[in-house]
Amino acid sequence: MSTITKIPFSKIFIGDSERKYLNEVLDSGWLTTAGKTLEFEKKFADFIGAKYACAVNSCTAALHLGIDALGIKAGDKVLIPSMTFAATGEVVRYIGAEIIPIDTEYGTNLITPEILEKAIEKHKDIKLLIVVHYGGQAAQIKELIEICNRHGIKIMEDAAHAFPTRKDGQLVGTFGDITCFSFYANKTITTGEGGMLVTNDESVYKRVKTMRLHGINRDIWDRFTSKTPSWEYDVIDAGYKYNMPDLAAAIGLGQLEKAELFRSERQKAVEFYYEKLKDLSMIDLPICHGELEDHAWHLFPIVLNQKASISRNEFIEKMSEQGVGTSVHYKPIHQLTYYKERYNLIKEDYPNAELTWSGNVSLPLYPYMTSEELQYIVDAVKNILA
Ligand SMILES: Cc1ncc(COP(=O)(O)O)c(C=O)c1O
Structure with missing residues (x-):
């Protein structure tokens, strides 16, 4: 256990x-x-x-x-x-x-x-x-x-x-x-x-x-x-x-x-996530266009895609039940009441943000994450989506 x-x-x-x-x-x-x-x-x-x-x-x-x-x-x-x-x-x-x-x-x-x-x-x-x-x-x-x-x-x-x-x-x-x-x-x-x-x-x-x-x-x-x-x-x-x-x-x-030490520490966690989650067809991993070293890795936002058996909100609840904190970055501006109403924003103008918003979840990410912690998170993700 x-x-x-x-x-x-x-x-x-x-x-x-x-x-x-x-x-x-x-x-x-x-x-x-x-x-x-x-x-x-x-x-x-x-x-x-x-x-x-x-x-x-x-x-x-x-x-x-x-x-x-x-x-x-x-x-x-x-x-x-x-x-x-x-x-x-x-x-x-x-x-x-x-x-x-x-x-x-x-x-x-x-x-x-x-x-x-x-x-x-x-x-x-x-x-x-x-x-x-x-x-x-x-x-x-x-x-x-x-x-x-x-x-x-x-x-x-x-x-x-x-x-x-x-x-x-x-x-x-x-x-x-x-x-x-x-x-x-x-x-x-x-x-x-x-x-x-x-x-x-x-x-x-x-x-x-x-x-x-x-x-x-x-x-x-x-x-x-x-x-x-x-x-x-x-x-x-x-x-x-x-x-x-x-x-x-x-x-x-x-x-x-x-700052540089923290950054490289976060990168280690990100490398673990990429390696262990890459074969999961129900989630899309964040795209890094350049070198991993150039990225500050403040967030590791995944997207539950249409193949996922459960909704983003259910996924977050189940992660929480397993003791794993997550967050959402972000509910897009065009979905926020003040901006939506002031500018008559319609979601059809934001196909990529909409696709992201339907399933986005940021996984835990901070310096000095242990391989035990990371493995626990990866297992939780896999079990929940299985
Ligand atoms: C993209 C972005 N811009 C601005 C801010 C505002 O930062 P602060 O909380 O330091 O005012 C945040 C905070 O989370 C942010 O994520």
């Missing part, structure tokens, strides 16, 4: 260095944005190979600030994939712009150059494309940027799943003008809640830094360390309260040191 009683969908790993950095913050008497956040920004930018990184309290905040910095205005049209989390769409609505959700490739849930070209033909006056590097796999970002440049469309990358992700060996974050990462609790590295906006454009960086903190023209740290009195500041626009506290940055610094 197996000794395994419960396998969570995701698991975090906090080591000695996170504790050391956290203690430094606690002992410093300064918990909010200051030196540790600056250090995290600098180390993250160096890791990516980008000029600037701006730490915020979520990827949603980073996306919102990015849209603002790109000058997107109320009424502008923004293309997004339907197969994404609500955050990708809601930030567009924050500023009164309008989303146009589009279908994605079956098996990767990515926007391809072909899909983008068709969408541009169909919808005129698009101002922005938000690309999601779904699951941790990079989209064909160079080609997407080239198409957008040709049509005068701006582009921003939602890399909430994609750290560290590469395309042909080059890190996501070095391709486009603005890339936004997430450090939410179940992401590839975490600060509990947190995000990072990366850019090479100094004017974007300056705008994001200002708008991240109430539109104030001086940051908190500077206000309390420079000779100019802290009360002496100006507000240049109606900004937001999106700064990352040092408490979170301390955890991020420790996690960053292990």
